[in-house]
Amino acid sequence: MTTFVHDLGWGAMRFIDELGKLAIFSARILRALITPPIRVRLFVDELFKLGVLSLVIICVCGLAVGMVLGLQGYNTLARFGATESLGAVVGLSLVRELGPVLTALLATGRAGSATTAEIGTMVATEQLDGLRMMSVDPVHLVVTPKALAMIAVMPILSALFIVFGLFGGYLVGVQLMGVDPGSYVSSLESAVEFTDDVLGSLLKALVFGVLVGLIATYRGYTSAPTSAGVSAATTSTVVVASVSVLISDYFFTALWGV
Amino acid sequence: MSRSPTRDFLVGLFVLAGLGAVAYLSVNVGGLSSGGGLHLFAAFDQTGGLKPRAPVVISGVKVGQVNAITLDQNYRARVDLDLEPTLALPVDTTASIVTAGVLGDRYVSLQLGGEEATLKPGDEITFTESAVILERLIGKLIHNTDLEKNGEGSTK
Amino acid sequence: MPSSHQHAAMNSTVAGDPHIAFSGVRMGFGDREVFRSLSCRFPREKVSVILGGSGSGKSTILRLIGGLVRPQAGSIHVAGEDITRLSERQMYRVRAKLGMMFQGGALLDSLTVFDNLAFPLREHSSLDEAAIVTEVHARLDAVGLTDVDQLLPGQLSGGMMKRVALARAIMMKPVILLCDEPFSGLDPISTKRIEALLVGINRQLGMTILLVSHDIGSTMRMADWVLLLLPDGAVEGSPAELQQSRDPRVAAFLREDVEDTDFSVEVPPLPAQVLSAAGPRGVS
Numbered sequence: 001m002t003t004f005v006h007d008l009g010w011g012a013m014r015f016i017d018e019l020g021k022l023a024i025f026s027a028r029i030l031r032a033l034i035t036p037p038i039r040v041r042l043f044v045d046e047l048f049k050l051g052v053l054s055l056v057i058i059c060v061c062g063l064a065v066g067m068v069l070g071l072q073g074y075n076t077l078a079r080f081g082a083t084e085s086l087g088a089v090v091g092l093s094l095v096r097e098l099g100p101v102l103t104a105l106l107a108t109g110r111a112g113s114a115t116t117a118e119i120g121t122m123v124a125t126e127q128l129d130g131l132r133m134m135s136v137d138p139v140h141l142v143v144t145p146k147a148l149a150m151i152a153v154m155p156i157l158s159a160l161f162i163v164f165g166l167f168g169g170y171l172v173g174v175q176l177m178g179v180d181p182g183s184y185v186s187s188l189e190s191a192v193e194f195t196d197d198v199l200g201s202l203l204k205a206l207v208f209g210v211l212v213g214l215i216a217t218y219r220g221y222t223s224a225p226t227s228a229g230v231s232a233a234t235t236s237t238v239v240v241a242s243v244s245v246l247i248s249d250y251f252f253t254a255l256w257g258v
Numbered sequence: 259m260s261r262s263p264t265r266d267f268l269v270g271l272f273v274l275a276g277l278g279a280v281a282y283l284s285v286n287v288g289g290l291s292s293g294g295g296l297h298l299f300a301a302f303d304q305t306g307g308l309k310p311r312a313p314v315v316i317s318g319v320k321v322g323q324v325n326a327i328t329l330d331q332n333y334r335a336r337v338d339l340d341l342e343p344t345l346a347l348p349v350d351t352t353a354s355i356v357t358a359g360v361l362g363d364r365y366v367s368l369q370l371g372g373e374e375a376t377l378k379p380g381d382e383i384t385f386t387e388s389a390v391i392l393e394r395l396i397g398k399l400i401h402n403t404d405l406e407k408n409g410e411g412s413t414k
Numbered sequence: 415m416p417s418s419h420q421h422a423a424m425n426s427t428v429a430g431d432p433h434i435a436f437s438g439v440r441m442g443f444g445d446r447e448v449f450r451s452l453s454c455r456f457p458r459e460k461v462s463v464i465l466g467g468s469g470s471g472k473s474t475i476l477r478l479i480g481g482l483v484r485p486q487a488g489s490i491h492v493a494g495e496d497i498t499r500l501s502e503r504q505m506y507r508v509r510a511k512l513g514m515m516f517q518g519g520a521l522l523d524s525l526t527v528f529d530n531l532a533f534p535l536r537e538h539s540s541l542d543e544a545a546i547v548t549e550v551h552a553r554l555d556a557v558g559l560t561d562v563d564q565l566l567p568g569q570l571s572g573g574m575m576k577r578v579a580l581a582r583a584i585m586m587k588p589v590i591l592l593c594d595e596p597f598s599g600l601d602p603i604s605t606k607r608i609e610a611l612l613v614g615i616n617r618q619l620g621m622t623i624l625l626v627s628h629d630i631g632s633t634m635r636m637a638d639w640v641l642l643l644l645p646d647g648a649v650e651g652s653p654a655e656l657q658q659s660r661d662p663r664v665a666a667f668l669r670e671d672v673e674d675t676d677f678s679v680e681v682p683p684l685p686a687q688v689l690s691a692a693g694p695r696g697v698s
Binding site for chain 1: 272277279284289
């Protein structure tokens with residue numbers, strides 16, 4: 001019993017310690033943002049690697065999720081004779097929750113783990129030490145463009161996910177199940193509001209981008225310089241980032257709705 | 259630092275697509291307006307649950323949306339309307355709050371009048387018909403039925 | 415444990431005005447202690463070799479000089495400055511005088527050879543592209559490489575990769591060159607080539623060179639000064655002094671050189687199960 005309490009306390013302290021280190025790491029990134037030179041080239045490269053290369057998975061999954069929503073939504077609404085509100089159901093679900101959250105989870109798996117693995121491998125092959133010896137701050141050169149790109153990319157991917165999802169809902173609802181297209185669109189447009197829903201959705205995606213970006217780069221940067229270490233860091237990114245996204249989703253939703 | 263220009267192009271497309279999606283969601287779906295429409299307002303005794311962003315309709319065609327609903331100094335509901343800028347509405351146009359179907363959402367329907375002079379931006383639509391509250395209607399019906407039963411004749 | 419160090423000879427003029435000096439340095443990783451109290455000096459404008467068995471902490475010395483790791487105690491003077499007192503940002507200034515050739519090369523694997531070499535110039539100088547091309551090709555010539563500009567580090571052979579790493583290390587004209595196992599994994603010809611390059615750089619540019627090695631033969635050929643890391647202390651001196659040393663541990667270490675043709679270690683007989691294993695090549 002006492003060992004359990006001891007371990008719990010130890011675990012809690014380690015958690016707080018890690019949180020502190022993450023905060024310090026984030027401060028270094030912030031400082032790097034305002035230090036010249038500005039690494040535009042690298043930033044654009046990362047936008048490509050994290051954003052463009054994630055397009056396929058985001059759009060395909062967006063379409064699929066929208067189609068499922070269309071189906072499930074139709075079946076449930078049919079019970080109440082309210083199928084012309086399908087657009088509203090699909091739209092609100094996607095915009096408020098599924099768009100930002102699922103996009104963040106997918107991006108964690110694809111882009112987040114790739115980032116961690118890339119940085120971790122650079123640690124293992126002494127490339128980061130090599131940079132230090134050439135008087136170049138590895139946080140400035142390697143970490144910051146990646147983190148910044150993740151933040152920039154998340155709202156874009158989320159918006160695309162939602163649009164594809166709306167289309168998927170349209171495909172199933174209107175083409176398949178026979179909902180009137182005008183009703184779909186008008187119930188969608190009247191239910192979804194810019195300030196409450198769309199803006200909140202984009203900000204949520206931005207916050208998730210910050211979380212995933214920081215966690216993925218931190219884990220890569222602090223990974224043990226062995227292949228086992230890189231692998232452990234990569235899985236840790238996926239787990240920690242996913243959980244953080246879901247938990248912060250609750251807090252963001254609660255606060256935004258106030 | 260040689261990177262392929264294709265990459266840059268794709269990144270540019272990506273950003274454009276994203277901004278396009280954001281714009282679509284904000285304006286078309288979310289109803290973000292640049293405020294450049296024809297702004298009119300009307301005062302009602304009862305809005306019956308009319309919501310902001312509800313459509314404003316002429317002859318069944320959507321021509322704008324409800325911007326805001328506030329209480330004016332006479333404790334009537336002031337409904338601000340944002341309409342298409344090209345509309346020419348006579349000064350005796352009527353604004354009514356009606357329901358889509360029996361139990362559906364409320365919206366504003368405009369009935370054109372016959373005057374030559376048209377409403378200018380910021381003008382008030384003076385002829386209004388408030389929303390019909392179903393419960394009151396039923397209440398009245400019951401009240402009338404009771405009066406009839408008690409032999410007091412019909413009331414309006 | 416006996417006292418920390420011994421100087422092999424009192425009047426060795428080679429170590430007169432040290433470019434780098436360690437004093438009472440204690441260094442460990444977790445539970446493992448690497449140095450208890452290391453004091454040593456490396457002379458200016460000479461080639462110094464750090465010798466020792468695996469795990470003796472040779473690479474750690476270079477990392478300490480570069481400020482990549484910090485000692486738990488003691489001071490380290492590099493070009494007159496005690497770097498243990500400096501912050502990471504201040505270290506960048508000191509590192510401008512250093513060049514480091516990593517054991518694995520540590521080249522940026524997403525950049526071509528040319529971009530790898532141009533990198534320090536693009537970061538820290540305001541030379542235009544034409545001047546950068548000249549500088550890069552000059553270093554590549556110096557290490558004897560041609561036509562490698564557009565290759566990626568992954569496409570280089572071991573020897574070529576080491577030479578590119580060396581070229582990068584001398585890109586910014588450092589005063590001190592640190593080399594971590596520059597000969598590891600190389601065939602004898604490539605080893606001799608890198609040796610010649612290092613000695614040439616030292617003689618012609620007057621660069622202080624510190625290198626880590628376990629190759630005793632090349633050490634004796636190249637070194638002006640040797641630091642020998644033994645399990646219970648360190649010994650430093652010129653190669654001649656070390657070879658004439660009466661210290662039994664030094665003599666024992668130096669005897670492990672490549673001219674020996676006998677196994678100096680007993681080869682125990684293989685276990686019976688291994689010998690009797692019947693297989694395609696075994697005799698059953």
